[in-house]
Ligand code: ADP
């Protein structure tokens with residue numbers, strides 16, 4: 001088995017029980033999107049991009065109940081990568097991308113610089129939050145977290161820090177205004193910006209239709 005095949009198996013086991021929209025099918029699409037972007041980015045390192053894309057949610061704090069479980073998952077992953085002979089340098093590059101690519105990390109001007117490899121993985125993951133599947137992921141996430149679907153009396157609020165961003169008082173429809181609709185202007189690569197255009201429009205159409213149906217009784 002190649003290293004990437006072993007990493008794929010590791011990821012599938014780690015995410016097997018996820019029900020919040022970060023399951024293996026999400027990862028498959030992030031890898032596919034990263035591969036599409038890679039075609040136009042000759043300076044990138046395909047191994048680093050694919051490894052980080054495969055592993056980017058394995059120790060995500062949304063999947064764990066507390067910080068010590070996140071640290072445990074992280075050190076488990078580090079041992080695994082060493083055991084399959086990924087170099088220490090590559091391990092550091094993969095972890096740096098995973099630790100600095102997330103949306104929540106970028107809130108309040110906290111974003112660290114990503115090189116082209118990190119920019120590709122970030123774009124691929126962000127594109128998963130734009131479009132038709134993104135709509136279903138947001139609704140699934142909201143349901144799992146017991147969030148309100150929609151309440152026109154609760155206005156969207158752009159978070160200034162991670163705690164505000166994770167606040168459960170907001171609604172799933174607000175999440176579109178608080179994150180999903182902002183993504184098209186926060187992408188790094190031209191390839192990703194092109195892919196985002198029709199996906200973004202689809203979400204606008206969805207929101208217009210949703211509100212028209214909601215207001216039917218008024
Ligand atoms: P990151 O993992 O990059 O910090 P998020 O925490 O926003 O990004 O999580 C990724 C995905 O989880 C989102 O794209 C969305 O599908 C879903 N999600 C996160 N927060 C919410 C929310 N408050 N309401 C609905 N969906 C959410």
Ligand code: NI
Pocket residue numbers: 022026030056057125
């Ligand atoms: Ni992801």
